[in-house]
Amino acid sequence: MFDDRSSLSRTPHHAVALDCLEAAIEAAAPDRAAREAVARDGETLRVGDSEYDLTAYREVVVVGGGKASVGVARVITEVLDDRLTGGVVVAEHPDTLDTVSVRVGDHPVPSERTVTATAAVLETVRAADASTLVLFVVTGGASALLTAPAGDLSLADLRATTTGLLESGAPIEAVNAVRKHLSAIKGGQLARLAAPATVVTFALSDVVGNDLSVVGSGPTVPDETTYADTLDVLDRYDVAVPAAVRTHLEAGAAGDVRETPGVGDAAFDRAETHLVGTNSEALESAAAAAADAGYDPLLLTSRLRGPARHVGPTVLSVAEEIAATGNPVSPPAVVVAGGETTVTIDGGGGRGGPNQELALAVALELDGPAVFAAVDTDGEDGSSDAAGAMVDSETVPDGERRRANEALRGHDAGGYLDGVAATLYTGPTGTNVNDVVVVVIPEP
Numbered sequence: 031m032f033d034d035r036s037s038l039s040r041t042p043h044h045a046v047a048l049d050c051l052e053a054a055i056e057a058a059a060p061d062r063a064a065r066e067a068v069a070r071d072g073e074t075l076r077v078g079d080s081e082y083d084l085t086a087y088r089e090v091v092v093v094g095g096g097k098a099s100v101g102v103a104r105v106i107t108e109v110l111d112d113r114l115t116g117g118v119v120v121a122e123h124p125d126t127l128d129t130v131s132v133r134v135g136d137h138p139v140p141s142e143r144t145v146t147a148t149a150a151v152l153e154t155v156r157a158a159d160a161s162t163l164v165l166f167v168v169t170g171g172a173s174a175l176l177t178a179p180a181g182d183l184s185l186a187d188l189r190a191t192t193t194g195l196l197e198s199g200a201p202i203e204a205v206n207a208v209r210k211h212l213s214a215i216k217g218g219q220l221a222r223l224a225a226p227a228t229v230v231t232f233a234l235s236d237v238v239g240n241d242l243s244v245v246g247s248g249p250t251v252p253d254e255t256t257y258a259d260t261l262d263v264l265d266r267y268d269v270a271v272p273a274a275v276r277t278h279l280e281a282g283a284a285g286d287v288r289e290t291p292g293v294g295d296a297a298f299d300r301a302e303t304h305l306v307g308t309n310s311e312a313l314e315s316a317a318a319a320a321a322d323a324g325y326d327p328l329l330l331t332s333r334l335r336g337p338a339r340h341v342g343p344t345v346l347s348v349a350e351e352i353a354a355t356g357n358p359v360s361p362p363a364v365v366v367a368g369g370e371t372t373v374t375i376d377g378g379g380g381r382g383g384p385n386q387e388l389a390l391a392v393a394l395e396l397d398g399p400a401v402f403a404a405v406d407t408d409g410e411d412g413s414s415d416a417a418g419a420m421v422d423s424e425t426v427p428d429g430e431r432r433r434a435n436e437a438l439r440g441h442d443a444g445g446y447l448d449g450v451a452a453t454l455y456t457g458p459t460g461t462n463v464n465d466v467v468v469v470v471i472p473e474p
């Protein structure tokens with residue numbers, strides 16, 4: 031899985047770290063997750079605990095978007111091959127599916143082709159009526175890959191706002207509150223457009239805590255955020271936006287633009303959402319891989335969040351406690367954690383992403399035989415093409431501390447870590463359930 035640009039596994043402990051990460055990413059494969067959630071028995075479609083009578087529908091379409099949308103959609107097309115009448119999903123890379131067209135968009139900042147691809151999704155949804163079953167796939171990255179500017183807003187307005195939000199360090203809930211209110215598809219609006227069709231959503235979550243209204247900005251899920259909230263977000267995180275964006279949000283807050291549909295709105299009368307894959311499942315597989323290798327696993331949390339450079343040393347402190355006291359697990363042990371940390375670009379800005387920043391912050395403090403690795407399960411950490419990094423006590427030798435510190439401060443963790451062969455590369459993995467961190471703690 032890790033290609034030859036990745037740091038080589040130097041000791042059995044490095045090899046265990048890589049095995050755990052690999053197990054996590056494999057468990058999160060969208061087709062694997064979807065296969066567990068979807069089944070067909072004649073004219074009955076089963077998704078999780080729900081059943082849908084296919085004879086009730088004349089048309090069955092698949093629409094959606096996100097980095098892992100094709101993997102989920104593929105399973106649906108296989109299960110419903112004789113019943114599907116069409117559909118469109120928007121992904122980051124070209125691919126093909128039977129009956130459903132795969133359009134390519136851009137992430138994390140939307141582009142012209144993203145808007146064109148999303149228009150095809152909207153066209154399919156607008157054509158739906160009460161006799162249509164709309165199977166909607168949403169996975170991480172959908173907020174960028176499904177882009178339809180609201181009202182008179184332009185793509186340039188959305189691009190500038192997206193960049194400002196992503197660099198502000200605001201949590202994804204706040205980022206998506208704003209994106210929902212600048213969009214004609216997010217925040218439940220796709221369900222509103224599809225009504226009275228039945229809408230069944232398949233969500234693969236890359237959001238800490240799996241709030242379905244946040245995953246891909248919840249196009250088919252009730253939205254409890256408001257225009258007024260979005261103005262608070264811009265103020266709190268000091269995000270500068272184009273004048274047209276502020277005007278639109280202020281008009282919404284004044285009640286002059288229709289609010290996104292919330293809980294109880296008729297848009298959701300015939301909409302159901304199923305969570306088909308999560309970060310926790312990936313972490314459980316990583317922990318199982320550690321146990322198979324003879325290490326005592328500690329699945330710490332699937333809710334890591336906060337600034338990457340602070341979170342890394344906090345996870346390390348748990349590993350230090352284990353090494354020193356055997357509490358709460360005895361070495362050899364592996365700490366497994368997941369979630370999504372943030373980087374606030376406050377000047378500087380080189381190569382890297384949260385996982386590389388987290389790993390470099392750890393490397394600066396790591397003293398002892400532990401091995402620490404962190405990756406984004408989609409294979410693309412932040413805006414870099416590395417998945418993450420694996421570090422140990424030799425990653426930052428004494429003579430290099432100043433250079434490593436400067437790289438961390440200047441958001442060039444990738445630059446430093448690449449130079450010492452500590453970055454990990456997988457290429458795009460086709461899935462996206464957030465970040466996974468492992469710390470291997472050898473026997474004393």
Ligand SMILES: O=C(O)[C@H](O)CO
Binds near residue numbers: 170206245247
């Ligand atoms: O697309 C998005 O909004 C993020 O990946 C969270 O799902």
